[in-house]
Amino acid sequence: KNEVEQSPQNLTAQEGEFITINCSYSVGISALHWLQQHPGGGIVSLFMLSSGKKKHGRLIATINIQEKHSSLHITASHPRDSAVYICAVRTGNQFYFGTGTSLTVIP
């Protein structure tokens, strides 16, 4: 069993739709990260959360520590949001990653 589970695995949306990606984890964590992997393969960090909610532009990330669950929301989705979104949790010096959610936004 993976320490980090994401859903859905794949997601197709129309431009402008509100998108939610979910992440559940089974270990005690120091922090949770949301990453974006571009079609070319590069990985960038979007958010680091240890509690509550964070917002960057059209992206919102929330975490419920008691439920061991986090969500990544994208408002007013755009084709340039098409990417793989990866949830990762940090315990000590190590990180554990979900398998990613592949998002395609259609114009």
Place this chain on the structure above:
Amino acid sequence: NAGVTQTPKFRILKIGQSMTLQCTQDMNHNYMYWYRQDPGMGLKLIYYSVGAGITDKGEVPNGYNVSRSTTEDFPLRLELAAPSQTSVYFCAVRLAGTYEQYFGPGTRLTVT
């Protein structure tokens, strides 16, 4: 991934060959990590280092070795390459006291 460079970008190895994947950072970050990413799987930690001279195993260290003689460099060594090591390898760095990782562009390795 500015500040973290990986070489080579692509490599094809024959079974039993060895090679070193290079990772160099100019960010003066203490922590460095090596991950592999297999299709349909999450990134898996191979080895990590918390500073020069200090390394430790991650989830999937078998078949790999690392060294960290300087802050800047964290090479990953494959001895006796096997088809199971076909993967995309990412190096990442993190500053002590912070949690954000910065990833290199990756090395795509095929072992045939």
